[in-house]
Amino acid sequence: MxxxxxxxxxxxxxxxxxxxxxxxxxxxxxxxxxxxxxxxxxxxxxxxxxxxxLINCHTHIYSTFSRGMNIPFSPKNFKDILDQLWWKLDGKLNREDVYLSGLVYGMDSIKSGVTTLIDHHASGLCIKGSLNELKKSICDDLGLRGIFCFESSDRFNIDDCIEENIDFCSNKSDKYCGVFGMHASMSLSDKTLEKISNIIGNLPIHIHVAESTDDVYDCLDKYNKPIVKRLDDFKLLNENSILSHCVHINEDEARIIEKRKCYVALNPTSNMNNAVGLSDYDILRRNNIKCMIGNDGLGANITRDYLNLTFAMKNRLKSPTKFSLDDLKEIINNGYEYVSKMLNIKLGRIEEGxxxxxxxxxxxxxxxxxxxxxxxxxxxxxxxxxxxxxxxxxxxxxxxxxxxTFDENEVYNKSILESEKVWGRIKN
CATH class of the missing domain: 2.30.40.10 (Urease, subunit C, domain 1)
Incomplete structure (x- = not known):
């Protein structure tokens, strides 16, 4: 002992x-x-x-190799940020990149006191088997806990995305489990949503929702309905689903989220970095929606998002008292509650058992x-x-x-060499 x-x-x-x-x-x-x-x-x-x-309740481990990457970048909106940066990166990641990204991000997380990661993954050159690579690096080799999914998108072979999510969700332990990953409404057709709906059963989903107005207007223009309503119409909002961001949802959508017993993952630092706005915590609180805190892959220090969420919500709600430290505590504890349920463990208290x-x-x-x-x-x-x-x-x-307690220098040296290969594939 x-x-x-x-x-x-x-x-x-x-x-x-x-x-x-x-x-x-x-x-x-x-x-x-x-x-x-x-x-x-x-x-x-x-x-x-x-x-x-600590728990990072929404991140993108694959973002590891973006640090220092020099490619043409002059976005005018959020869709440009995806097109010019993130989709160029994730589309060129192979199996080795997934594993090394996991090691590097996991080590950075440990240094930041994070012992559990809820990851939203994408790797265009390695779809099948990618989540096991993440599980191997994060859980098996580093000893962290993780909840993983592959962000299904019409950018990729959708059948491979579905198969990868379903296969990974078939196994779980007290260290890891899977949910069904989806990128966002704007990258998923009705045909794809129907295909997913017909196969996932009661699996929770993990998806970006209304992160930017681009996503909102895309859904309204194409389908004449808000994003949450669209997902609900396809019966995708299973209990314990994670809807990340929810910056631009309305009151009706909030009521659906609460009714379906979904969680919302707030990512204030990323939202400010991308200039997409900030979630309205008044709507979320008024509808008794359980919120958690993630960082959307922007670094590994989740306490920065604890700080930024508190300061940003005071500013967003135009009051120094509308978001308190008790609100922050509740949101942090929701993360422990969520992971405890998903992994069937007791997490988040310094108590016996x-x-x-x-x-x-x-x-x-x-x-x-x-x-x-x-x-x-x-x-x-x-x-x-x-x-x-x-x-x-x-x-x-x-x-x-x-x-x-393991050799980080060897990992970082391999990561430098591998990231250069990734950058080369992107530029070519």
């Missing part, structure tokens, strides 16, 4: 001071430090906060810290300069004293 000692604990619900935590794969025992009787491995967490490993996915973050509060103000300390004092010292997943150390 392992143990954290002299630990202050905060799990977005409870705050406890000067505790010990005994754990293996799961948390076995918690108590005041004065009652600690020893363990096989002991880690001193003095002047630190022990928190649950929960998975030992934990991070240790140095923090010496300059003012009193207690259960009433802990979230304020974490938000303004920790997230603002977020550097976990130790990261554990399922009780196994993934990073100790800021150093990963």
């Amino acid at each position: 392992k143990a954290f000692v002299n630990a202050n604990i905060y799990d977005f619900k409870n705050f406890q001071k000067d505790c010990y935590i005994i754990f293996d794969k799961n948390i076995e025992e918690i108590g005041p430090i004065k009652e600690f009787n020893g363990a096989d491995e002991v880690y001193d967490c003095k002047n630190s906060i022990v928190m649950p490993g 929960y998975c030992a996915d934990m991070i240790v973050v140095p923090y010496s509060p300059p003012t009193p810290m207690n259960s009433e103000n802990a979230i304020g300390h974490v938000f303004f004092g920790i997230f603002d300069n977020f550097h976990p010292k130790h990261v554990f997943a399922a009780g196994k150390p993934l990073m100790m004293n800021y150093i990963l």
